[in-house]
Amino acid sequence: MGEIAKKLAKMDERTRIAFLGNLRSLVDAKTPEKFEKYCDLLTNYDFIEAKVNHPKYGVQALIEDYELVENDELKNQEADNIETLKDLKLIKEALRLSAHILNQDTTQFPGQLTGRLLTFKEKAIIQNLLQQISQIKIPWLRPLTASLTPPGNGLIRTLTGHSDYVNAIATSNDGKYVVSGSRDNTVKIWELSTGEEIRTLTGHRSSVCAIVLSNDGKYVVSGSEDKTIKIWELSIGKEIHTLAGHSDSVRAIALSSDSQYLVSGSWDKTVKIWKFSTGKAIYTLTGHSDSVRTIALNSDGKYIVSGSGDKTIKIWEFSTGKEIRTLTGHSSSVYAVALSSDGKYIVSGSGDKTIKIWKLSTGKEIRTLTGHSSSVYAIALSSDGQYLVSGSRDNTVKIWKLSTGKEIRTLTGHSGWVDTVALSSDGQYLVSGSRDNTVKIWEFASGKKICALTGHSSSVYANALSSDSQYLVSGSGDTTIKIWEFASGKKIRTLTGHSDSVRAIALSSNGQYLVSGSWDKTVKIWEFSTGKKIRTLTGHSSSVYAVALSSDGRYLVSASRDNTVKIWEFSTGKKIRTLTGHSDWVYAVALSSDGQHLVSGSGDKTVKIWELSTGKEIHTLTGHSDSVRAIALSSDGRYLVSGSGDTTIKIWKLSTGKEIHTLTSHSDSVYAVALSSDGQYLVSGSRDNTVKIWELSTGKEIVAFTGEGGIRCCAIAPDNGKIIAGDGSGNVHFLKLENIEVQP
Template sequence: MSEFTQGLDKMQPAEQTHCLGILPSQLAATSDSEKLYSLLTDYNFIEAKLSAAGAQALIEDYDLATSPDIITSAQKADKLKLIQETIRLSAHILAQDKTQLATQLIARLMRFEIPEIQALLAQAKQQKIPWLRPLTPSFTPPGGRLLRTLTGHTDWVQAVAIAPDGKRAISASSDHTLKVWHLETGEETATLKGHLTYVNAVAVTPDGTKVISGSWDNTIKIWNLATGTEILTFAGDTFAVEAVAVTPDGKRVISGSWDGSIKVWDLSTGAVIFNLKGHSSFVQSVAVTPDSKRLISGSGDNSIKVWNLETGKELFTLTGHADWVKAVAVTPDGEHIISGSYDGTIKVWSLSAREKLFTLGIHSSFVQAVAVSPDGKRVISAAGDKTLKVWNLETKEELFTFTNHIAPVNAVAVTPDGKRIVSGSSDKTLKVWHLETGKENLSSAGHDDWVNALAVTADGKKAISGSGDNSIKVWNLANGEELFSIPGHKDWVKAIAVTPDSKKIISGSGDKTVKVWNLETGEEIFTLTGHTDWVNSVAVTPDGRLAISGSGDKNIKVWNLETGEEVLTFIGHADGIKAVAVTPDGKRIISASGDTSLKVWSLGKENNILANLWNLVVKNQLFTLKGHESFVNAVVVTTDGKWGISGGRKKLIKVWDLSSKKEIFTLAGHADAITALATVGNKVISVSDDNTLKVWDLLSRKVVATFRGDSALKACAMAPDGVTIVAAEASGQVHFLKLEEGKS
C-alpha cells in the first residue's frame, strides 16, 4: 500500500474528495515537483481521482504538472504526458465504466519499457476484484495522431463544423440530432433536437453565435449555439437538404437540395433570395469564396458549378469527375477549389482560369468530405475506405493517413489554429486528431476489417481468427504473436472451427463455401460447396470426423472431413442460420436462426452417421426451443452437455435444459445485441455490439468481470484453461485477455 493510500484511507469520504481535488494544485503551488511527480505516477491516486472527479479533472492535473515552471525535467514531463494521453485516449471508455482503468492503462502502455510506467502497471495489476488483464498491447497507445474519441450519437455522424473560437465542434447525425462538444474536455455540452429525420449538414456563423443545420425533413434550422435553442426554421425546400454553408459576411445561408436546386436565404428573416437551378441531379456540397461573392456547388451529375452570389447567375461549369461530386472546399486565398468525388479522387481547380489543375490524390473508396488548413497548404480528405488523408497542396504529395475509424468517414473539419482536425464517421463517433504531428499511432495486432469469428485449439496453444478482410490468421495464444495469415476466401470469413486434434481449421465464408485447412502449414485441403448463401457458422464433432455448417440459405449441412463430401442437409428453419453447435457426446446439433428459434437435431445413434449414411433423412429434428423475440445470433453447449446457451439481438442470454427442453434462466446485462458466446466449465463469456465482453458464472448467474472495447465486439473464444480469453472487434482488433481472480 502506497503512502498516499494510507493517508487517504484515514479520511472521511468528504475529506477524501476535497484532498483529491486540491492536492495536485497545492503541490504545484509549493513547487514540490518530486511529490507531484510521485503522485501522478501512483496508480492508487489515479484510480481515486478518476472515481471522485472523472477523467477530465485527472487530465488537468497533468496539464498543471507538465508546465515548465513545475516539473523542469523534460524526461519526467514526457513520462507524465504518456500517462495523460493514455487517460485522454481512454476517456470515452472510462466515462462509461471507471473500472476499466487498469485494463486501459495496461493495454495502452505495456509496450513502453520505462521504469515508472512499468511500476505504475505493476500497481494496476493488484486488483482486488476479478478482472480481465490484457496480455498484449491491444489499444491505440499514446504519442500518436489520435487525441480522443467522442461518443454519444446513436447513428451515423454525417457532418461536423467547428466554431470560430476553435473550442467547440458541432456534429450532425442520422439519429436526427446535432451535438455540441467541448474540444478541450471532450464533454458533450448540448444536444439540439427538432429535426424529424436525418441531419445531413451543419455550419456555424462567422461570429460563432448560430448553428445552421440541414435535414432530410426538408428543413433548415437556425440554432443559438450558446443556449442550444432553435431560433428559426427555413421551410421553403420541398426535398431533402443535403448541404449548407454560410457566407463569410454572415448574412446569407446557402443550401443544396435533393431536387438539384440551390437556395440562397437571408439568415435574419429566412426569406429566399435566389433559387439557383442548373444541376441535373442532387446537390451534395456547397462552399463560398472568402469574399462572399461566389458560390461553388458539387452535384450527383458529376459536375461543379460556380455561381455569382450577387446576381444569382451561373458563371461556369467544371467537369472531370467520373462520379458524384460529394465535397467542395475553397482555399483561404479564394484562388482554388478542392473537390472530392465518389470516383475516389481529390481534384484541384483554378477559379480564375476556370480549369482543372491536377488530381491531388486518390482513396480506395468514395471521397465523402474535404477540408483545407487555414494556411492553405494542406488538404484533408475523408473517405469510405475508413481513412482520412492529409495532402501537401504545393508538392501534391500525401503526407500521412489517419486510421482509427471502423466505418466510412463522412465529415472532417480543421480548427482555426490549424493544429487539430475533427472527423465524423458512420461508426457513430467523432475523433479529434493532431494535424501537425506526422507521427503515426503504433499499430496493434489485428485484421484490416471486422473480425467475425474466433476459435482456440484444444491444446490451448493457438487462436484462429476470421475477418471481413477475407483472411484467416493464426496466433500464438501465449503472447499474441501472429504466426501466419491464410488468404483464400473471396468474401468475408464468417465462421471458424478447429478439429479436436488441433490439426485442421474449418472456415465458413460469405463466398458460400466451407474450406478445410492444414493448421500447421496453412494449406487448403478441401473446398466444400453446396450452400447458396453466406456460411455463418461452422462446428466440428468431438471425434473430428464431421463438420457442421449453418448458412443464410436456412440449411444446415454435415460434411465428411475425411473425404470432403456432403453427408446430409437438415432443413426446418424459416430464416437464415446464425450459429451451430455440437453436443460434447457428438449426438446432437443445436442451431440458432433469424427466425427467433433454436432447433435440436439428431446426428444418429452413437454418432455412427458415416456407417448409416443412406438411412438418415432430414426428419432428424428432435425439438425446437422458443423464447427469443428476435434473431438468435449465437449458441454454445456447456462442457457437460446438459445446457444450451443462446444469445440474441434483444440483448439477452438464455440458458436451456436440453433434457427437459425448457428455458432455465435468462442473463441480462448487455445494452445491445449479443454477437457471440463461448463456454468452459461453469463460465460463459458473451460479447456484444455494446462494445463489452462479460464473463458470467453459471452457478451464481452473475457477471464475474467485464471488458470494454473501442468498438462492437463480434467474436470470442475461451481456452481450455477457462481463464485465457480471446475477443475481437469490428475495428479488426484482437484482444488477448486473462481472467484474474483479484487479490484480497
C-alpha cells in the same frame, strides 16, 4: 494495500477530498521536494484510482492534475525531471483516450490503462505503474498486448453520446466548441478541450445530415432528412427558425462569410439560397440530374460549388444563381467539396475512391489523389491552405499535402465509415465523425504511428483458439486468415484464398485442420501446420456466416445467408444433408459435444435444435425480438446460450428448450458468445464495443472490457483464464481474467 491506499482508508471524507485535490499547491510551491511528491502521486496507482472514483473529482479532474505542469516549464527542469514529465504526459494522454469509457464504468480503469501503456513498458515509470496495476485484487480483464490505441498516435479523445451514426461535424472559430449532427435526429454541442457534452438540441424529426456554424459563433445551422433547415442559438440551444422549401432530404449547407446568406443542397436535386436573418428563400438553382450531396462557398462570396450523385461538380455565380461551369471526371457520386482559403482551388471526394483538385477559375483538373480503399465521404482544408483532410468509407482519415498531393498520414481508430471531418480554425485539432456513433478529436500536428497488435486491415469477424491454447486464428473482412502465437501475440502466418470477407473460423479438435467460411459462398479446409489449402466446399448460394466441426472430426456444419444449414463429411467434403426451416439468414451454428445435436440461430429471431444424424428439427426456441447472431453450447450438453440483435443474451435448457435467464447489460447487438470449459462463465461480445464476463448459473455480470470497435467474435481458452476478442477496427485483444477463480 499500498501506503497511499492505507492512508486514504484512514482519512475522514473531508481530509480525503483535500488530499486528492492538493496537487496544485505542490506545483505552485516550486520546490524540488514538492515537485517530487507531485510526480510520485501521479504515478501511484492507488492515488489516481481513488481520484477517478471519487464523486467530487473523476477522470477530467485527474487529467487536469497532469496538466498543472505545462510543456513550457520543461526547459527549466533537470534532465531526469524532463523524462518524468514526458512519462506523466503519456499517462495523461492514456486517461484522455479512455475518458469516454471511464466516465461510464470506472471498473475498467486498470484494463484501459494497461491496454494503452503497454507500448511504453520499457520506460521505468510506466513499467512501475503497470506493475502496481498487476497487483490489484479486484476482478478485471488484463490486456496481454498493447491492443488499444496508445498515446502519441494523434488521437486525443473520443466523444460518445449519439445513439446512431454521426453524419456531420463543425467546430467554432474560437476553438471552444464542436457541434455534431446524427442519425439519432439530434444535434450535440461539446466542449472541445474537455470533451464534455454541453447541450443536445432536439427538434428534427429525422436524421441530421449537415451542420455549419456562423463565423461569430452565435448560431448553429442544421439540415435534415425531414426536409428542413433549422437555425439555433448556440449559447442556449434555442431554435430560432425552421426553413422549409426542399421536397427531399437536406444533405448540405453552407453560410456566407458575413453570415447574411445560407446555401443548401438537397436530394431533390436543387441548391437553394436563403436570407439568413429572415429564413426566406431567394433563389433555387437547378441543373443537377441527381441528388446534391455537398456544397461550398468561396470566401469572397462570389461562387457556390455543388457536388452531386450525377458525378459532376457545378460552379454557380452567387449573385445571379447562374451556372458557370460543370466539372466532369469522377466516375461515381461526388460526396464532398471544399474550397481553398485563397479561392483558387476546389477539392472533391467521390465514391470512385479518389480525391480531385481542380482550378476554380478554369475548371481544369490539376491532380487526382489515390489511397483510400473505398468511397471518400468528407473533405476539409486547413486555413493556411497547406493541408487537405479526407474521411472515407474505409474507416480512415487521411492527411495530404495540398500542393503536391502527397499522403502524409493515415489516422485509424474508427470502426465505422467516416462521414464527416472538420479542422479547428487554429489548425491544432482535427475532428471526425463516424458510423461507429462516435466523434474523435485528433491532434493535427502529431500522429506519429505507434503500432499495436493489429494486422488485419478490416474488421475481425471470427476467431478460434487451438485446444492447447498456443495459437489463435482470426478471420477478417480483408479476406485473410491470420494465425497468431497466443503467448506473445506474434503473427505466424497469413492464409489467402478467399475472395471476400472471412466470417467464420473453426479448428479441429486434434489441431491439424482449420475450417473457414466466407462471403464468397465457400467453405475452405486448411492444414494448420503449413497453411496449405486442402479443399474448397461449394454448395451454398449465398454468404457463409458460420462453421462448426463435430468433436469426433467426422462432420462439418455450415450456415448461410441462403437460409440453410449444410452438413458435410469432413474427410471427403461430400455434402450429406441440407437443413431447411429457417425463414431468414442463418448467422450461427454449434454442435453438442456428444455429437447428437446441432443448434442454429437465425435472422428469423429463432433458435432451432436439430438431430445431427437425421436432420430432424426437435425444438424451435422463440423469445428474441431480433436476429439471433451467436450460439454456444456448454461442454456438458446441458445449456445453450444465444446472443441477439435485440441486445440480450438468453440461456436455455438444451433438453427442453426452456428459457432460464435473459441477460440485459449490452447496449447494442450481441455478436458473439462463448462458454468456459467448466461451464461456470459466459463471455459475450457486442457492437457496443464491450467484452463482458458473466456467471452462467446466476446471469450476474462480473467484469467488462471496452475495445476500439464493435466486438465481432470472442473465444475462451480451455484453461478458462484467457480470452480473445476481435473488433471492428481490426484489433485482436488478448485478455487474461484476473482475480476470478476458474477451474481448467
